[in-house]
Amino acid sequence: MQTQPVRRLLLNLQKSVAAPTRNPRLAVVLGRFLATAFLICFATGLYSHFLQDPLPWMHFPTSPANLYQITQGIHITAGIACFPLIFGKLYTVFPNLFQTPLITGFKGLLERASIALFVGASLVEIVIGLLNTYQFYPWPFGFRETHFALSFVIIGSLAIHIGVKLPIISKYWKKIDGYGPGIRQSAEERELVDAPLIDAVPPGIQRAPGVKQAAGLTGMLFRWIDDTPSVDEMPADKRETKVPHHSSLSRRGFLATIGAGVGAVVLLTAGQSFAFLKPFNVFAPREKGIGPQAVPINRTAAAAQVTETAMDASWVLTVKNGSIAQTFSRAQLLALPQTTVDLPISCVEGWSQMATWTGVRLQSLVKAVGGGSGAALTLTSLEKEGGYRVTQMGSEYVSDPTTLVALTLNGETLDIDHGYPARMIAPGRPGVLQTKWLSSLEVS
Amino acid sequence: MSDNIPVSPTMAKVRLTLFGVGVVGLLLGAYFLVTKQNPMQIVGVAVWLLGAIILHDAILSPIVLGVSVLARRAGRRVSRVVLVIIQGAVVVGAILTLLVVPEIYAKTLTPANDTVLPFDYAIRLGLMWLGLIIVTGAVCALYLRRAARRA
Numbered sequence: 001m002q003t004q005p006v007r008r009l010l011l012n013l014q015k016s017v018a019a020p021t022r023n024p025r026l027a028v029v030l031g032r033f034l035a036t037a038f039l040i041c042f043a044t045g046l047y048s049h050f051l052q053d054p055l056p057w058m059h060f061p062t063s064p065a066n067l068y069q070i071t072q073g074i075h076i077t078a079g080i081a082c083f084p085l086i087f088g089k090l091y092t093v094f095p096n097l098f099q100t101p102l103i104t105g106f107k108g109l110l111e112r113a114s115i116a117l118f119v120g121a122s123l124v125e126i127v128i129g130l131l132n133t134y135q136f137y138p139w140p141f142g143f144r145e146t147h148f149a150l151s152f153v154i155i156g157s158l159a160i161h162i163g164v165k166l167p168i169i170s171k172y173w174k175k176i177d178g179y180g181p182g183i184r185q186s187a188e189e190r191e192l193v194d195a196p197l198i199d200a201v202p203p204g205i206q207r208a209p210g211v212k213q214a215a216g217l218t219g220m221l222f223r224w225i226d227d228t229p230s231v232d233e234m235p236a237d238k239r240e241t242k243v244p245h246h247s248s249l250s251r252r253g254f255l256a257t258i259g260a261g262v263g264a265v266v267l268l269t270a271g272q273s274f275a276f277l278k279p280f281n282v283f284a285p286r287e288k289g290i291g292p293q294a295v296p297i298n299r300t301a302a303a304a305q306v307t308e309t310a311m312d313a314s315w316v317l318t319v320k321n322g323s324i325a326q327t328f329s330r331a332q333l334l335a336l337p338q339t340t341v342d343l344p345i346s347c348v349e350g351w352s353q354m355a356t357w358t359g360v361r362l363q364s365l366v367k368a369v370g371g372g373s374g375a376a377l378t379l380t381s382l383e384k385e386g387g388y389r390v391t392q393m394g395s396e397y398v399s400d401p402t403t404l405v406a407l408t409l410n411g412e413t414l415d416i417d418h419g420y421p422a423r424m425i426a427p428g429r430p431g432v433l434q435t436k437w438l439s440s441l442e443v444s
Numbered sequence: 445m446s447d448n449i450p451v452s453p454t455m456a457k458v459r460l461t462l463f464g465v466g467v468v469g470l471l472l473g474a475y476f477l478v479t480k481q482n483p484m485q486i487v488g489v490a491v492w493l494l495g496a497i498i499l500h501d502a503i504l505s506p507i508v509l510g511v512s513v514l515a516r517r518a519g520r521r522v523s524r525v526v527l528v529i530i531q532g533a534v535v536v537g538a539i540l541t542l543l544v545v546p547e548i549y550a551k552t553l554t555p556a557n558d559t560v561l562p563f564d565y566a567i568r569l570g571l572m573w574l575g576l577i578i579v580t581g582a583v584c585a586l587y588l589r590r591a592a593r594r595a
Contacts, residue, residue: 038463084539094505119500120493127496130543136550140488141481149476150489156469163462167449253528261536265543270571282572283544287562296559303556419559 025094025172026251030258031165034085035158037078038122042155044075048348049148051430054394062400065427066354069346072430073273076133076350080269082126084261088254090119111164118157125150133349135298272351286351292415295345295353298431301416306437307385315421317405321369321443328365330421333407336360341402347431357425359406362398362441371443373399374412378444379424382437391433392444397426405438490562516537523591533580544569 050058051068061067125147132143164171198345271281271288278288291297301307309315316327328336339361346352366375377393397403403426414420419436426434451459477486515531544565551561 044523048449080543083543084536087539092510094508116497117493120497123493123496123500124489128492131521131546131550134547134550135556136546136553138494141485141492146485149473151471152469152476154469154473155464156471156473158466159469160466161461163459163466166455166459167451170455171449183491249524249528253532257532257535260532261539264536264540269543282563282568283540283563283565284545285547286559290562291557291559297557298560300557304460329507357504432590 007145022092022094024168025175026254027089028088028169029255030085030092031169033161034082034089037085038076038084038154038158041075041082042151044071044078045148045151047071048075048430052348052433054392059394059396060428062396062402062427065342065402066344066346066352067428068430069344069352071345072350073346073352074271076129077266077270077273079126079129080265081262082122083130083265084258086122086126088258088261091254093429113162114157114160118161120155121150121153121157125154133351135349183207193314244357270311275354279298284351285413286347286349288351288353293409293412295355295357295409297417298347298349299386299436301420301437302366303384304381304437307416309382310420310437311417317422317438318440319365319442320440321366321375324369326369330407332361333360333405333422336364338407339401339404340403341425343402343425343427345425345431345434346429354438357404358408358411359404359405359422359425361401362403362405362424362426363401365405366398366443369443371398375399375443378442379435379438380440380442381435388432388435389434393433395426397429398426400432402427405441523588525587525591529543529584530580533576537576539570541573544572 048068048071051060054060064070128139128143128147131137132147135194147439154268187372216264266275267280268282269284270282271277271279272286275288281287286296288296293334301310302383306442316329317333319326337360338358340358342354342356344352344354362377366377367390374395377389377398380390381388383389405422406419406425408423409415409418414423418435419438424434424438477489482534511534515527547565549567551565555561572589
């Protein structure tokens with residue numbers, strides 16, 4: 001029985017023959033890369049999300065200290081690599097867009113709607129993610145909440161999409177099954193596939209129940225594009241030898257283009273996250289080694305409205321544990337034993353910067369107010385407002401010997417834009433949680 | 445989906461599992477959106493999703509279609525390999541341009557501080573195209589010389 005899906009598949013196969021780069025095998029090849037990139041982004045994104053909003057039972061590794069630098073660098077870089085991959089993937093399935101009739105039955109409607117949601121959500125997700133890396137928000141919704149919610153929509157749609165396409169994916173998983181859809185087809189099917197365009201479905205097939213042509217303007221356009229004259233004008237016996245050469249050239253050219261696209265966007269932007277690529281950083285929104293004391297910043301003291309409170313001579317850091325409270329002026333903090341550590345500032349936007357910090361071990365300040373080794377803290381900043389003015393720090397970071405209340409950066413007094421008079425620096429945490437302009441620490 | 449590709453019982457089970465995972469994912473996404481965003485923001489998300497689909501289906505795709513048409517027509521007169529190389533270079537350049545143009549615009553809106561968008565992206569984009577043209581030209585010339593020698 002010739003059913004609707006068969007007709008659809010056949011029409012796709014025809015188009016694939018006419019345009020060698022648009023075939024199921026290439027869709028599978030690119031789909032694997034894109035799905036991998038999506039899953040990497042989802043996993044690293046969830047890690048970043050829960051670092052910022054941990055569930056009560058969650059504990060995170062503090063070693064290696066640059067773990068978040070790596071996971072978030074990968075998150076952003078893989079997200080940027082999605083651009084060429086998704087364009088390539090959409091190109092391989094391009095003719096499906098012009099299929100007529102647009103919707104066939106309830107199942108077809110569901111499938112088309114799910115694909116539309118998948119494509120729309122994926123494009124919006126990578127675009128808002130990219131723009132967020134340079135704090136550009138031309139949309140009327142919350143970035144974090146939407147980026148988080150859409151990631152679940154994408155992974156859900158991806159699972160459904162893989163489920164729908166599973167037979168095609170399994171058939172074209174291995175190269176040995178060939179690029180061309182002609183393999184393992186009957187003579188009649190081959191005849192159908194050999195038809196060069198969508199508009200001209202062979203008469204034998206037109207009689208089959210449910211068969212309709214993709215007609216109209218797009219059909220005509222496809223005929224014009226895919227009806228490659230140099231091939232069609234040739235005698236049939238020569239055509240066979242010519243087609244594989246052309247199609248293999250197109251395929252290789254297409255894959256090389258997508259590969260070069262991924263290589264270019266990664267090479268020219270990943271230097272913001274990975275030091276060894278810094279010389280190639282041409283287009284990233286951030287650059288390592290710039291800013292006050294050679295460390296970039298996100299939020300300036302002026303933006304946080306702390307330029308006066310942070311410079312106030314009467315500033316003290318209050319450390320509290322229930323009814324016990326102690327205050328430390330900057331001079332008193334400097335008089336305590338000092339520790340120097342190399343830790344990165346790793347931003348949720350993907351940029352990161354290794355730096356040398358000197359200050360007082362957080363552990364010793366907590367001990368001074370009788371806090372035990374399992375103490376967790378509530379950190380409060382001088383900032384007037386903002387989502388990260390008050391944050392929580394889990395016990396794994398409080399007890400880590402490299403976590404400091406930092407007073408100097410790269411050998412100099414902390415710049416006010418880096419959190420003067422004192423800031424937090426801990427291993428493996430997102431930059432937004434490395435609280436600047438500390439005001440109080442409270443054992444929670 | 446496709447009657448001429450056999451679906452084994454294992455595959456059918458895997459499929460069902462994937463559909464289950466998919467539905468859970470979609471529901472979670474909808475739940476997070478509805479609980480964390482107000483109705484106007486949700487409308488905003490919907491408009492953006494729709495906008496992305498329209499941008500792809502109605503603007504980008506026809507452009508690609510047009511470029512394909514031109515490339516195919518040029519294909520009658522130019523070496524196919526040269527055409528593939530040029531096509532590839534144009535696509536890579538276009539993708540980079542797509543990523544960089546928003547940066548150029550965002551920089552005009554006064555970034556939060558000097559370490560955000562520190563480069564002159566317009567000049568860099570121009571230089572990138574110049575470099576791309578030179579490299580592509582060189583590769584094509586090299587290919588044509590080799591092909592001529594082989595012939």
